[in-house]
Amino acid sequence: MDSPVDTKIAQINQRLKLAQLGLQIERRGQKLGLRGTLPPRLGSDRLKPYQQRLSLGFPATTAGLKQAEQEVKVIAGQLIENRFDWRNYVAGVGWGRLDQLGLTQQIRAFERHFKNEPKRASNPTSTQTTWEFAYAPYLRKLEAIAESNPSLSLVEAIYATVRTTEVNSRSRQVCCTAFTAFATFIQLALPEDLKNYWGSYGTTQTQVRDLPPDELILQTWAAIPNPSWQFVYGIMATYGLRNHEVFFSDYSALQSGSEPTIQVLSTTKTGLHEVWPFHPDWIDRFNLRSGTLPPIQTDLAKTTLQRVGQLVSVQFRRYNLPFSPYDLRHAWAVRTIHIGLPDTVAARMMGHSVGVHTRTYHQWMTRRDQQQAVDNALARRR
Known part of the structure; x- marks a missing residue:
């Protein structure tokens, strides 16, 4: 036997049917929603309207039914005028129209949409x-x-x-x-x-950095007492990786001796990309073919890329290294400019746009860097 609420829902749906609104109210547990032909949701692969459900968030009570009937008429009007927008409605327990939610629920809805x-x-x-x-x-x-x-x-x-x-x-x-x-x-x-x-x-306001010369980079590696952290340091210096990328890369080609490249995995900040060494002879200098990573938490269900990266910075400070981890990355970028590697290639290996690459790294060319570039250019003419 139908409950009084279900009987009232049937009566309302009969009125909606006679009005040819194309929508029906339904009860799901103690909440009310509607069913009908609606446009595809945001991010859907569907191109045309199809039968869907929409949670109204109203309680399955007499008062809730009055609100639901009114809301259905509003939505029907939006559909007729082609103004219906899924962003006004959020799927969540007890949630209704987005513009009627409190700030906390709006933020939660935005987070869900963002992700x-x-x-x-x-x-x-x-x-x-x-x-x-x-x-x-x-x-x-x-x-x-x-x-x-x-x-x-x-x-x-x-x-x-x-x-x-x-x-x-x-x-x-x-x-x-x-x-x-x-x-x-x-x-x-x-x-x-x-x-x-x-x-x-903006990047034009970024201060010019006094990046470590190659000689200092080599000397500093030798001062690190832990072989695993020497490996982290050597990879960053040779391949210009971000802090966290060292722990989310495939070293199989490098360590098998088949190729000197490493592959940064898709789980990183900028996704899958391959990187070549500059300088290649640092592979042997830093024993990179046989190195191993330190045992830190890399399960992204339990940590984040940011936290992994912070651990690298902590170790640099612990060993009193004379520069930051990112200085190794920036030195790698400037090194590729000296070598004459096209910006498009270097930017791809660094995992950012060509615009970011040129705006950021070309302005960090100090007088020392410029002199080195001039010397290299003249040497190629001899």
């Missing part, structure tokens, strides 16, 4: 790292500011959060990027483009 976007879903490890360090910190700060200042609208809270970051800094740029994406997702109109808050930060 499931097709362009990111293929590399979940990199996506998780990006979320944790480039989006989540600023969204948590937004929640805290909104909670402590209830008189502020969400738009005002966003601008207030942006202003807590340092002017002309990388953190402000990342903050603005995160909030622009969040506002776009929840369809929140920002009266002023957050790019106007970026300031003058």
Whole structure:
């Protein structure tokens, strides 16, 4: 025997059918949803509308049914006018329209959307790292500011959060990027483009670094007491890898002696790519064909790329090395410029764009580097 709620659902659905709205209300447990022909969801491979379910989030009560019937009529109108947008609706227990959710639920919905976007879903490890360090910190700060200042609208809270970051800094740029994406997702109109808050930060403001010369790199390797960390150091110096990439690379070709290359795996920040050594003779100098990695946690279900990279920096400080791990990577990049390797090739091996490569590394050419480049060019003419 049908419950009173089910009887009322049948009555409402009869009215919706007579109105030819093409949608029906259904009860799933203690919550109400609808079923009908809807456009493909964001990221779907489907091209045409098809039968789908949508959670309305209303309770299966008399009051909830009244709200559900009204919402179905709103959605039917959006479908007729071709204005229906899946971003207004979120699949989650007790959730309904996105614009009716609280800030915390909106952020949770945005996180789900961010991680499931097709362009990111293929590399979940990199996506998780990006979320944790480039989006989540600023969204948590937004929640805290909104909670402590209830008189502020969400738009005002966003601008207030942006202003807590340092002017002309990388953190402000990342903050603005995160909030622009969040506002776009929840369809929140920002009266002023957050790019106007970026300031003058950019690679052109990056300070020229005094990178270690090859002689110092060789001397420093010899001062590391642990063979496994010598291997990490030697790989970074010879192949220009990021800190974490050392632990997520395939060394089989190198260690079998078939090829001097290594392959950075797809689980890293920039995905699968192959790298050649510069200088090749450092392979033997640093015993890279027989080296082994230190036993650290690399299960990405239990750690992150960022944490793995931080362990490398900790070891450099522990051994009192005279420069940072990334200086080895940057020295490798400048070395390829001296050698005359095309920027397109070097950028591919470093896992970034040609634009980033030229803007970043060509400006780090010190007078010493320029003199070396001139000497090399003249030597080739002899």
